[in-house]
Amino acid sequence: MRPSFHSFRIFRNLFFQQTPQPQRRGLSGAAMRLVQFHRHGDKGGIRVGVEQGDGGLGVVDLKAFDPSMPSTMRELLELGDKGLQCAQRALASGQCVLQRSDIRLLSPVLAPEKVVCVGMNYRDHCLEQNAPIPEEPIIFSKFPSAITGPYDDIILPPESQEVDWEVELAFVIGRRGKHIKEEDALSYVAGFMVANDVSARDWQMKRNGKQWLLGKTFDSFCPLGPALVTTDAVKDPHSLGVRCLVNGDTVQSSNTDQMIFRTEALVAWVSQFVTLTPGDVFLTGTPPGVGVFRKPPVFLKRGDVVECQIDQLGSVINKVV
Numbered sequence: 001m002r003p004s005f006h007s008f009r010i011f012r013n014l015f016f017q018q019t020p021q022p023q024r025r026g027l028s029g030a031a032m033r034l035v036q037f038h039r040h041g042d043k044g045g046i047r048v049g050v051e052q053g054d055g056g057l058g059v060v061d062l063k064a065f066d067p068s069m070p071s072t073m074r075e076l077l078e079l080g081d082k083g084l085q086c087a088q089r090a091l092a093s094g095q096c097v098l099q100r101s102d103i104r105l106l107s108p109v110l111a112p113e114k115v116v117c118v119g120m121n122y123r124d125h126c127l128e129q130n131a132p133i134p135e136e137p138i139i140f141s142k143f144p145s146a147i148t149g150p151y152d153d154i155i156l157p158p159e160s161q162e163v164d165w166e167v168e169l170a171f172v173i174g175r176r177g178k179h180i181k182e183e184d185a186l187s188y189v190a191g192f193m194v195a196n197d198v199s200a201r202d203w204q205m206k207r208n209g210k211q212w213l214l215g216k217t218f219d220s221f222c223p224l225g226p227a228l229v230t231t232d233a234v235k236d237p238h239s240l241g242v243r244c245l246v247n248g249d250t251v252q253s254s255n256t257d258q259m260i261f262r263t264e265a266l267v268a269w270v271s272q273f274v275t276l277t278p279g280d281v282f283l284t285g286t287p288p289g290v291g292v293f294r295k296p297p298v299f300l301k302r303g304d305v306v307e308c309q310i311d312q313l314g315s316v317i318n319k320v321v
Helices: 005-016 073-078 083-092 125-126 182-189 200-206 264-269
Strands: 033-039 047-052 060-061 103-105 115-119 138-141 167-173 189-196 222-228 240-244 249-255 282-283 305-310 314-319
Touching: 033 073, 047 083, 060 073, 060 083, 073 083, 167 240, 167 305, 182 189, 182 264, 189 305, 189 314, 222 314, 264 282
Parallel strands: 115 282
Antiparallel strands: 033 047, 033 103, 033 222, 047 060, 115 138, 167 189, 167 282, 189 222, 240 249, 240 305, 305 314
């Protein structure tokens, strides 16, 4: 019998628990909140910025501070430590600051090479659908065209009558890697953000041969943001409160410590199959409380407002239209 991935992890953790190895966190040791934005009136111009404070103050325009810097987050991450160190200098300078009222926040990452999603990664989410606890990560994907901004609308497609919410912790790859060791995995992670894995349950569960892709990847079905919070700015990504509210009512409430497979395990697992590149987005699964498993089921309708919150990261707030 082939040993399970879960069993291997337990054995490895027991074997090495007396000789823990220090793990590098993040890319440059920089604690920042990075954003992508448009300036109002600047048609099509994408910029990268650094938020002042905890996100409630202004945004430093990185390219205005240093014209040699790129205009997109993916390009910034491809520069590695050089790009993040420049962002640190820009933030410390207090120069080239834009007021929040002058900009529109976009998804922190646009057009990634990959959007990697994890299914059934919370035990209670498995229990609410009478599904077995997975012994290996369940991986699927969304097309990058599903990505939308933290405050943009979720568009109800006429092809679906069963659109649902899923608050999720997301993370972004910061450097290229293949066959990454679990103990090294956090050094490949640029940072974390909030995601809503919007899902058309009829297409996910009943249509398309019950393959999940089409039900997960309608336009606007992946709100991300509000910022890419660098790994060193997050005290413990696996001890964060996670909540989803619909029209102000809490429908999901959990903690990332309930995840079955954590960030490090997911990076190591997926990098066995594909090369991870800067800008790749991972959605790590949703806790219990989704609409489809309520009795009776509840689905989103036009006019609803969905707010996904994660401690230390912020909120994405999207109106359903």
